[in-house]
Amino acid sequence: MTREAATSFDLLTERWIPVIDRNGTPDKVGLRRLLLDSHMLRRISGSTSPMTAALYRLVLALFHRAYAVTTEVEWKDRWEAESLPAEPLEQYLAEFGDRFDLFDTRRPFLQCPALARIAPQTPAKLIPHRAVGNNVTLFDHTTVSDITLLGPDEAACWLVTTQAFDPGGTKTPYEGVRSSKLAPCNRLGVVLVEGDTLLQTLLFNALLYDPELHKPRKTTPDDAPVWEATVPPPGIPDKRPARGWTDLLTWPSRRILLSHRRDGDTTKVDGVVITPGVEFTGELVHDEKMAAFRQPTGTNGKPKKDVPLQPIRLAPLRGVWRHSVELLLADQPGEGRSRMRPPALDQIARLAERGRLPQDASYTLRVFGQLLNKEQSxxxxxxxxxxPAPVALLRAEDLVLATLVGTAIALADDAGAALRHLESDYREERRAKPVSGLDLTYWPRLPNAFGELLEGMATARRERRPETDALTAWAEHVADTARSAGNRWAQSASTDGRDLLVIAKHVEKFDNIVAKLVRTFHVKVRGSLTKEQDG
Structure with missing residues (x-):
């Protein structure tokens, strides 16, 4: 394996970032075209959700540095322009344009040239679903002896993803250091506000940025993305907090070096060295801007006192909509800081309040993440x-709205719990082994209806009328979905005629519980709305 000095892969101009254009056609573009043509592109679309999130974070760091928006007036000017001007980008690249070569011998992009003295391993090490050695995943069973060659475009995408999402565990030793901590994005669901075009998406997520004035919060004058920093020297990787927002967006959680060779008329990445990088010692609740946070709760369901807010994370099956209070709604000063939504949503709410965004708009809140095993490796x-993120809900600051949304989510949770008890109580009585699967017939049928609930509540807010109709429709959908799941279970649970009476008894009990949950839900809704009217 060799590293050829003459080989170059310029990430500014080479086609490597996977995107979807406004016609729905997939393509690949370099960083320069991605920004200058962002008004003609729909979105970044990586081969995995963590890759998509990692690429957005990289591009946002570049956007902040090249097109720093320091005031809302500047933001409005960017929003009303048809496209991004070339001049700010070219001015930035005049100073840092040489930092984006994947194979540069002196400072390869997001890599550490000091690792050249370590023998590379297969580049499959970059790809979680191409497992090697003991790193077995559910996706693939590649072994160390398998030969993997990656195109520079694919390798660049996985390089960016590894820095953001690499699991913890043992890596190639570097100066005696083998153990590495989780890359920061593993600890949260990465939240992105998505507009109709990539340009809109970048603007929605581009916070007002002025390091000299410490904007956004916790950003210092020393803030810079990793490619602006000096090349990491040989030695033990350090530990430190983030210097600011673009520093965290491009956090060097691993020291990596790609190796490459000619393969016919093309260049292929044929090896990689991955060692521990910089350990993040800051607090995500203070530094991370693309996440929502909530107060942890104990087994009794009550918030834990004197415990820092924890980031919202994705879980299989049960949708992120269950965290809509924390994701969408403004925190209440009197609540003792029980939640914190992404700062981009606060900014959007302010812009709409001041007439710089339409108040009847609804954007998409997209959340990315990955699930690790118990060992986090x-x-x-x-x-x-x-x-959906309706602007009318983003602007609302009253406690009643949070209570109503929370009550709607609780109804779904309680009905889901009743479903689980339906099966477990039956199995316990029949002394049968539990059979999973009820969740699959219940939870996946709720997200669309919950989105309609949010839109309906937003419409009611704009029209200054109660949210009763939207909440009633939601309650009916939850009840019908739960009963349908229960009936399907009943039809499949019976093995012979002797079971019918037992099943019927448990289904009747379940139906009564669901009916009671719906009645209680309506009582709580009426109480909240009455309190709002009296206030």
């Missing part, structure tokens, strides 16, 4: 979810 699943 192996990727088990990739996760992505979405929920």
């Amino acid at each position: 192996v990727v088990v699943d990739y996760l992505e979810d979405a929920v």
